[in-house]
Amino acid sequence: MDANYRDRLLELLREKSYERGRFVLSSGRESDMYVDGKQTTLHAEGSYLVGKILYDMIRGSDFSIEGVGGLTLGADPIVTAVSLISYLEGNPVQAFIIRKEPKTHGKSVWVEGAKNLNKGAKVAIIDDVVTTAGSTLKAIRRAEEEGFQVVMVMALVDRDEGGRENLMEEGYQLEAIYTRKDLVGC
DSSP states (O other): OOHHHHHHHHHHIIIIIEEEEEEEOTTSOEEEEEEOTHHHHTSHHHHHHHHHHHHHHHHTSSSOOOEEEEETTTSHHHHHHHHHHHHHTTOOOEEEEEOSSOOSSTTOOSEETGGGSOTTOEEEEEEEEESSSHHHHHHHHHHHHTTOEEEEEEEEEEOSSSHHHHHHHTTOOEEEEEEHHHHHOO
8 A cells, every 4th residue: 555645544634533622432431532534534535545545455454355344324434435446446345334223114124235245255344433442343243143254343543542452352353544643643
């Protein structure tokens, strides 16, 4: 992957997604920084860069990834970007989205896009920002219940607040493009 892509994406993250202050996170923890990854992943250039970088990470892995998915809403633009880039590069990887609650009508599904993958498909779970990995672990469980084999876990940003360790305890390794140190610079 071109280092310029990573440098440019980091610039966008700092400009669009990163804030200093006092914030209460979804985990309930208080933090001196906030990262709203969607501000970058919904930006046209940011979408391309995150899709390209994560796709290149997948392509460079030891796994034959067939799908990428994650918990709505943070993962939605990312998995779409990765899937689109994969198609443009001639190696389609299907996207799927995991709902926070099952659909209340029709078939009551948890996973949208599941029909594009076979049971047993090797997939990567992607999140925008990982703090404690609670949402990421939820997504992993739902993907496994759907019959997928989760072989990679990826994130745009690892806040270095226990998520990596929580995932390791469950047998998963987090691959993040950036960490808190990259964003803060120390």
